[in-house]
Amino acid sequence: MTDKKDKDINESNTRRDFLKKAGAASAAVVGTSVLGAPAVHAASNKKIKWRLQTYAGPALAEHVIKPSIDAFNKVANGEMEIELYYADQLVPTGELFRAMQRGTIDAVQSDDDSIAAPVDISVFGGYFPFASRYSLDVPVLFNQYGLNEIWEEAYSEVEGVTWLGAGSWDPCNFATVEPINSLADLKGKRVFTFPTAGKFLSRFGVVPVTLPWEDIEVAVQTGELDGIAWSGITEDYTVGWADVTNYFLTNNISGAWVGSYFANSDRWNELPEHLQTLFKLCMDSSHYYRQHWYWGGEAHLRTSGTKMKLTSIPDAEWATVEAEAHKFWDEIAAKSERNARVVKILKEYSAVMEKAGKPYRCS
CATH class of the missing domain: 3.40.190.170 (Bacterial extracellular solute-binding protein, family 7)
Known part of the structure; x- marks a missing residue:
């Protein structure tokens, strides 16, 4: 003390x-x-x-x-x-x-x-939920x-x-104390995340928690937090969060932080x-x-990391999260004319990437 x-x-x-x-x-x-x-x-x-x-x-x-x-x-x-x-x-x-x-x-x-x-x-x-799939999407959206x-x-x-x-930056995945294998497992989980991401995740029962960055590791150890949705696996290992969480959910709500x-x-x-x-x-x-x-780092630690066990939510179930994200986009677009322009660009970009197919989009 x-x-x-x-x-x-x-x-x-x-x-x-x-x-x-x-x-x-x-x-x-x-x-x-x-x-x-x-x-x-x-x-x-x-x-x-x-x-x-x-x-x-x-x-x-x-x-x-x-x-x-x-x-x-x-x-x-x-x-x-x-x-x-x-x-x-x-x-x-x-x-x-x-x-x-x-x-x-x-x-x-x-x-x-x-x-x-x-x-x-x-x-x-x-x-911003599902605005990007890969890190290169961000500079393309801004510059092109x-x-x-x-x-x-x-x-x-x-x-x-x-x-x-x-x-x-990196994608947004969950690092948790208990395993996440379905959307139901997210309900009631107290998670450190970003403001807008937290608002979106609350639709699935997640309880967003705001704390100073330096307090997160201890908060997980004391049970104040059940998990973190603030980064990909590279940061989990780099900053010590992999030492206090046991599982890493491979599904992410965004491919890159802006x-x-x-x-x-x-x-x-x-x-x-x-x-x-x-x-x-x-x-x-x-x-x-x-x-x-x-x-x-994301690929290396998923395949060679020893501190966290990987879990996944089935693709069909996770697709419902992406569908909800698009509803969220429309709600944000309705808040201002400028927001509407951004959402219009995100939709146009997503359509181009889907049409381009592999390697731009794999589904």
Whole structure:
């Protein structure tokens, strides 16, 4: 208990010191702007420093973002340095968007859904049920089917935050303490998952639970959670969840998580063009790394992993879940004209993939 209390005090002090420094920095910016700060800043030629917080804990961040930030800091050659912070380290994930708007932090890597982005299309971030079958579906939808333009339009209506781009992560499967072999087995299961995914899964009796990311492993051990629907098997092994769950359900509700990079608009616009370009190149590097890390990891751990037993719900029964997802799509489309455009694109894309057949779709 003493160790935990000391840890809580240290974390509280870290956040308090951070907020004090952030407040002082904000006051300094306000004061100097009155005196014509841009010219002073240009003349000082000081290193630019950013604080970026990711949705991921330390073990996961080693793969999903840290290599690209390390590369950025190296290639920036002393002109700029990005300090990387992990899930809930400075700001709770659900408050990240507002903190970024205020300038408390400079940039974020997360999905729109988890950070409560105040845009109608935020529901499509994270795991929108059955929107993708494979990880490559996400960049194709954004770059070839018009989602980039829709996201840019949505965030242009929000003060203080610039959306920089999206990429794909892993599928959404269940990792559970007890085996799941039918939809009936999901009823009453308390599961950690994403907001929109949780709303959808509740139709099948799942009880969505929201907890800080770092508390999930202990919550499973104490029985507060019956399972996790937050990732594929690669993350289950990487972050330690495979050590506290016994079964992995091969059926997934989405083939890839949709995550994005965001920045405080003032801080982004202050960057010279070459540093903006470098940041986006490092984003692309991170997207590429995840494509092969997850794709290979999912197959390897399903076939060679020793910590979790694989279970499956029969295809015919799982088809009813996909059918319900399409009803869910229509309900989301009815909420706004822009949501309707996104759903229309998802339907068109799905039809093209089905018509194309193997290897795009196998059924």
